[in-house]
Amino acid sequence: MERTTVSRRGLIASLAAAGSLSLAACANDTSGGGSAGSASSSGTYRIGVLQLTQHAALDASNEGFIAALDDAGISYEADQQNANNEQSTCTTIASTFANDGVDLILAIGTPAAQACLNATTEIPIVGTAITDFAESGLVESNDAPGGNLTGSSDMTPVADQISLLTQLVPDAAQVGLLYCTAESNSEIQIQMAEEALDDAGLGHERYSFSSTNELQTVVETMVGQVDAVYAPTDNTVAAA
Template structure:
């Protein structure tokens, strides 16, 4: 009897200890994994907007565990991080940029995945259809107004006749935008040539190859070139070749101008999708890919680059633009 009593007391103590040591807390805590391809302004803003959107909806550090991982623009790191987040059993994973999203999608068909900074999730193989995803992946597209960006090029550079379309050949996101830009340039009656880079070490060489051959460079929201924009600008601006780019962070690093989306708002849009899924109001399969409205696009012009290149900014553009200086 004494032995039975001791066993009973020990079991009761064990159950009590288990309850106090976090059993109920773990049930109440949401686990969100975050994988970001690289560190540069656009992707950083997509992360900040997502976090702020979640916190505004009540998902804070007090009730949510956030596991943020940056792959430093290394595809093998993306795979390793994606595997970790899936193995950790996160309730939802937020993937910023196409390669990061593809790595996560290859690792799980169960955990809801919200992507952002992905131009066309369906074309990138992340889901079946942007309107009806049908699986565990959905998100917020960073499809930029490419036609309007080419129109901006013509307004700022009316004498330009030939344009280089520069992008990383291994980024699906960039290939899609490059094709759109080439169609827009054809429609505008401008000549164009492709200028592709494979890695950061080739950026300077490829940019130098354009000297004397083009009047301007168009760069979409390309992750590699966003990270290496200062290397492009150092060569292009010194040789009188202005760059029209995909997002404002690239303007701050030496591009001439953009008419692009607000990545902070993109992150908040992705957060809204995440909250609806976490709250059980919908599923990723039933959530269409979301797009920012036209009013969320921002005209940004680098005044110091315009001055350096002797480009006069039309008054109708100047009055609506956010003017920036090249980042030091």
């Protein structure tokens, strides 16, 4: 495949043109410390990939991003790292990328993006598998993110999902809302689900947990207490 060399701003623009980004491109075009910005002379970009955990949806996001790089004809080396759903590991990996001065960081999952944003305000960050960038404190607004982070949202039609739930389980009176408290995007979707359930006249109760070790106990507690369960796009739930 023919490869091209572009600036950091051009790298973001190329990915946006390839369809991998939905927020506006990063506003700043700065070097990120270390040896970052050397791609223009070497012809190859160094990209750090921080994936929160391994499961099908996040794996697909990773694969899609790499495919977009290939489609854009960009020469790159990707350093693939998985945090195994540990926030401390996210922080360590993000700091390593920042200290190494990579040219771009792909953050898959909200905690991964938060760790990367805490590690650098200069290196461009592309976030994906994130529900609401603004509500998660990652950007100033979803229409004009500003700063050094952009990306794509996986917000689901929560109200439509609740409507589908009532069709699939028409006799449901009480719905359990299952989510991980460590994921801010889950909190956003749970609030939306509660509003939709109130509109539908259904009772609901939150069943939350902070780590996968607690999940089985929480689910067992739900048995016999609810008629249906709603889980948002929660990475911890999906991985477990």
